Amino acid sequence: MLTVRAPATSANLGSGFDVFGVALDRPADVVTVERAAETTIEVSGAGAQYIPEDPAKNTAGVVARELDAPAHIRIDKGVRPSSGLGSSAASAAAAAVALDALYERGHTGEELVRVAAEGEAAVSGEAHADNVAPSILGGFTVVRDDGVLSIDADVPLVACLPEIVVSTRDARGVVPRSAEMDDVVHTVGSAATLTAGMQRDDPSLVGRGMDERVVTPARAALIDGYDAVCEAAADAGATGVTVSGAGPALIAACYPARQRAVASAMVEAFADAGVDARAYRSSVGDGAEIVER
Numbered sequence: 001m002l003t004v005r006a007p008a009t010s011a012n013l014g015s016g017f018d019v020f021g022v023a024l025d026r027p028a029d030v031v032t033v034e035r036a037a038e039t040t041i042e043v044s045g046a047g048a049q050y051i052p053e054d055p056a057k058n059t060a061g062v063v064a065r066e067l068d069a070p071a072h073i074r075i076d077k078g079v080r081p082s083s084g085l086g087s088s089a090a091s092a093a094a095a096a097v098a099l100d101a102l103y104e105r106g107h108t109g110e111e112l113v114r115v116a117a118e119g120e121a122a123v124s125g126e127a128h129a130d131n132v133a134p135s136i137l138g139g140f141t142v143v144r145d146d147g148v149l150s151i152d153a154d155v156p157l158v159a160c161l162p163e164i165v166v167s168t169r170d171a172r173g174v175v176p177r178s179a180e181m182d183d184v185v186h187t188v189g190s191a192a193t194l195t196a197g198m199q200r201d202d203p204s205l206v207g208r209g210m211d212e213r214v215v216t217p218a219r220a221a222l223i224d225g226y227d228a229v230c231e232a233a234a235d236a237g238a239t240g241v242t243v244s245g246a247g248p249a250l251i252a253a254c255y256p257a258r259q260r261a262v263a264s265a266m267v268e269a270f271a272d273a274g275v276d277a278r279a280y281r282s283s284v285g286d287g288a289e290i291v292e293r
């Protein structure tokens with residue numbers, strides 16, 4: 001028997017749609033695996049009632065199939081589903097790391113990212129790896145077809161999760177199919193700025209690099225109170241705010257001294273818009289780890 005904790009993640013960070021991701025300190029999924037003749041799944045914790053226990057429909061079950069590693073899998077959800085905080089990815093990442101260790105397969109982290117991304121394909125329709133990469137490798141990650149890059153970074157973040165449900169599949173449906181060249185140029189500038197900010201542990205550059213004009217506005221329209229929450233966060237000292245993943249969570253960057261104020265401002269602004277929300281104060285965190293053997 002083996003237990004792995006895999007963290008929530010925030011993908012895209014505005015300018016890095018389907019490319020950038022970052023591991024958060026919390027919340028996290030905790031997954032326990034035991035060898036079995038065939039895979040079975042039990043889910044408890046946040047939003048468990050919305051998560052299928054059929055292995056073919058659960059990201060962790062798909063990972064077990066991909067690794068040919070049948071197991072009884074217990075998932076304790078810390079990351080609520082349809083959050084924009086990589087809920088389905090956290091289970092996939094934890095299962096990949098746990099089953100690899102349980103069956104002593106010795107895959108590299110990057111290989112496990114590819115396997116866990118197949119779990120994501122089962123729920124969102126596409127094998128996007130921008131959540132599973134940071135959940136497995138930790139840090140700030142850049143995913144490309146030809147590989148994954150992970151950078152250790154130390155930048156304060158606030159993830160604010162409203163009590164709204166937005167499924168990644170639906171939110172992928174509103175992404176425009178094309179973009180104006182001006183907007184593409186702007187996005188490249190932002191992405192480069194954000195990457196430099198992560199490399200230099202610079203909250204100001206990270207926040208500026210979150211600005212993006214194609215995908216984010218389309219998705220912001222699905223989140224009640226989005227503009228007011230961004231404005232409140234900026235007034236409280238956030239250097240940048242954007243949609244986390246496919247939403248409805250928002251992610252903000254800030255200097256350490258402003259983190260508490262930014263978190264409160266975001267929760268209050270959601271409340272003013274009639275939406276309950278909670279904020280997670282975080283840094284760029286570590287990837288999945290074995291917590292019990």
Ligand SMILES: Nc1ncnc2c1ncn2[C@@H]1O[C@H](COP(=O)(O)OP(=O)(O)O)[C@@H](O)[C@H]1O
Binds near residue numbers: 050060081083166167
């Ligand atoms: N282990 C899992 N954890 C969370 N959601 C899962 C899992 N397996 C399948 N799902 C399904 O995936 C969907 C949530 O994933 P997604 O929309 O990508 O949300 P998130 O942004 O939180 O990852 C829900 O329909 C849920 O039932």
Ligand SMILES: N[C@@H](CCOP(=O)(O)O)C(=O)O
Binds near residue numbers: 084085088131246
């Ligand atoms: N790049 C994906 C990320 C989805 O993240 P999630 O946390 O909402 O599952 C996208 O933007 O669709």
